[in-house]
Amino acid sequence: MHLHARFLDIIQAELAAMQASGDLPQGLDTRGVTVEPPRDASHGDLATNAAMVLTKQAKRPPREIAVALAQRLSRRADVATAEVAGPGFLNLTLRRAEWEAELQAILAAGVDYGRGAAKPGSRINIEYVSTNPTGPVHVGHCRGAVVGDALASLLAFAGNEVTREYYINDAGGQVDVLARSVHLRYREALGEAVTIPEGFYPGDYLVPIGEALAAEHGDRFVGAPESEWLKDFRGIAVAAMMDRIREDLAALAIRQDVYFSENSLGPRVQEALEVLDARGLIHQGVLERPKGTSGEDWEPRPQTLFCSTEFGDDSDRAMKKSDGSWTYFAGDVAYHYDKLQRGYTALVNVFGADHAGYVKRMTAAVAALSEGRVPLDIKVVQLVKLMKNGEPFKMSKRAGNFVTLRDVVDEVGKDVVRFIMLTKRPESPLEFDFAKAVEQTRENPVFYVQYAHARIASLGRKAVEAGIDLPEPDLSLLLPEELAAVKLAASWPRLVEQAAEAREPHRIAFYLADLAAAFHALWNMGNDDPARRFVIADDPATTAARLALARGLGNVIRSALGVIGVEAASELH
RNA sequence: GCACCCGUAGCUCAGCAGGACAGAGCAACGGUUUCCUAAACCGCAGGUCGCAGGUUCGAAUCCUGCCGGGUGCACCA
Known part of the structure; x- marks a missing residue:
């Protein structure tokens, strides 16, 4: 248990004791009590709101409760001072031995410092990327990819069992288009001059696939009807695209555990429909024309609908089209039904902002299928605006010159891409220059x-070079400013816990910047005063x-960088 | 028309599941290098937290309405 959690327990125990001894009325609800570092470090190491939270229930003024609690806490050996402040805050300053011990703990734990205890029974499935297998990963997908991957690592580091998953949309009409586009490239490889018609995939990433098919099969599919080649071409094209996508993701250090094929759903789709039907959530109906849309080609059609309105x-939403075939949504429902069948206790999806409109229907579907037992948390990441020297960097998919994830990673490196994608809250649009x-x-x-990490690494080298014979460290020699850095490092386990709880991996990036700043400041004191080196x-x-x-600081930096998948360089040049 | 996201210092953004005088970087201004990597640091300055109500002991944070910006909106995937 980490330091902050330990003190929450201590305070809860004291509150219980106060209730037992009659200092406070019995049966108080103390769940709102928190222990956290005060915003202003001059207030102490830890602050609790206990008195203010309980004032109403206990029918006693907050400061009176705080004083009583302070008296108890100040008797503890690990507490230096306990002071009541403001409207009823209780500020604690710990004995410095506590912080020295915490630094020892950091040194002993290494990069495992901050790792949460395993949470038995917590199995989280997190789905991210899931781009259509019709081309390389586009730069627009990299934010969701990084956020999803970092979130998965964070949840795992916090003690959950995590499955990273990718849903392959390999069943729809667009895959037919892909297969036809490959067929054109195949004919091209055999010497035919082809033009890629509107609506086909023009990218030259399909050229090698066409060439491979030409080499293997010669010209026997050239004039053949689609029925003879479409199915095979689809399979080959999707497999090739998925290989490419996996490579692209690997360049960003992303490797997912499960690649789930829409095609493989099979009877699951009907099964999911039946489950919903059995709960009275399926009906035949005609949807109204959405207001505000032009609706020129709209006409009322009877369809099989899922009553998602009952879930907000x-x-x-249509499960079947008017011709009786399944909608894409039906497949997605079945896919999530499959996830539920696999026994996860929580589902997380990372969507791009362009799919935000699907959030309600998917959470509705999961709520219906799991009868509210398994939460689906959909993280929507806003789009990335690509810039170069402050100018918008326009890309056009139609012209085939769109920027791929790979282009960006090759240009700036995976560490930069990963870190920058986490330097804003996901809800905030991000400019990537x-x-x-x-x-x-x-x-x-x-x-x-x-750079902070590299400087730390250089210190070790420096000490060796200087040939200093180092004794066992006596941490009581650390100055107050240095101890303040220990306190910041010691808040890493708490940050992990909270970021995981909120499912916000970007907090790690901000924490790292703070920690690095604390170290750089100490370092520079040595520039002003050699005695401070x-x-x-x-x-x-x-x-x-x-x-x-x-x-110790280096350990925590490495630990945090590790969670977001960024290398901790020991030298920069 | 409806839904979702955003609106905090000149600019770019944090603000920890409501808490103590709202923070950081950049830009601006003034400093620090015979010194462990100055790729850094220190100081100074800068805000009616879009507006108006409400809930609360307490609201940038929660609720409602409005204003402004972005995204998406049957039968595609």
Whole structure:
């Protein structure tokens, strides 16, 4: 259990004791009590709102409760001071030995510092990327990919069992278009001059597939009717695209556990429909024309509908088209039904903003299928605006010159892409500027953090070079500013817990920037005053203590970078 | 028309499942380098948290309405 959680327990225990002894009325609901570092460090190490939360229930003024609690807490050996402040906050300052012990814990745990205890029975499925297998991964998908991947790692680090999943949309009409586009490339490979008609996939990434087919089969599918080749071409094209997509993702250090094919759903679709039907959630109906749309080609059609409005959706959603065939949505419902059958206790999906309209119907479907037992949390990430030197970087899919994820990773590196994708809340639109991304300045948080880590690594080398004979570190030699850095590092486990709870991996990126700043500030004190340097040749005792601090900070930086999948460089050049 | 997201310092953004005087970077201004990597640091300045109500001991944070910007909206995937 980490330090902050420990003190929450301690305070809860004291509150229980106060109720038992009659200092407080019995039966108080103390769930709102929190223990957190105060925003202003001068207030102390920890603050609790206990008195204010309980004032109403206990029918006592908050400061009175706070004073009583403070008296109890100040008797503890690990508490230096307990002071009541403001409207009834209770500020605690811990004995410095607590922080010294915490630094020892950081050093002992290494990159596992902050890892949450395994949560038995928590099995989370997180689906992300899931781009259509009709081309390489587009740069527009990289935000969802990084957020999804970092979130998966965060949830795993926090102690959950996590499955990373990709849904392959390999069943629809667009895959037919893909197969036909490949057929054109196949004919082209055999010497025919082809033009790619409107509505086909023009990208030259299909050229090698056509060539491979030409090499293998010669010209026997050239004039053949679709019935003879379409199915096979689809399979080959999708397999090739998925290989390509996996490679693209690997370049961003993303590897998913399950690649689930829409085609493989088979009877699951009917099964899911029957489950919903059995619960009275399926009916035949005609949807109204959506207002505000032109509706020129709209006509009323009877369809098989899922009553998603009963779960807060704006409209019921078609499971079958008017011709009786399944809709895409039906497949998605069945896919989520399959996930539920696999026994996950929570589902997470990461959607791009362009799919935000699907959130309500999917949560409705999962709520219906699981009877509200399994939550589906859909994270919607806003779009990325690609920039170059402050100018919008236009891309056109039609012209076939669209920017792929691979282009971006090759240009700036995976660490930069991953980190920058986490430098804003997902709900906030993000501008990604190629020019700035490769800059190595304070403005580029990746380098800022890696630079701190590199400096820490250099300290170890420096001490060896200087030939200092280091004693066991005596952490009581650390100065107050140095201890403040330990406190920040010690908040990593709490940050993991909260970021995982909120499912917000971007908090890790912001924390890293804070931690790096704390280290850089200490480092620069050595520039102003040689006595403040980490490595002091004629003072082995201080050097040992400060190197222990540096190693501790380095551990936490590595741990946090590891969770978001960014390398911790030990040198920068 | 409806739904979702956003509106915090000149700019770009944080603000931890309501808490103590709202924070950081950039830009601006003033400093720090015979010194462990100055790819860094320190200082100064800058805000009616879009507007109006409401809930609360307490609201940037929750609720309602409005204004402004973005995205999406049967039968495609």
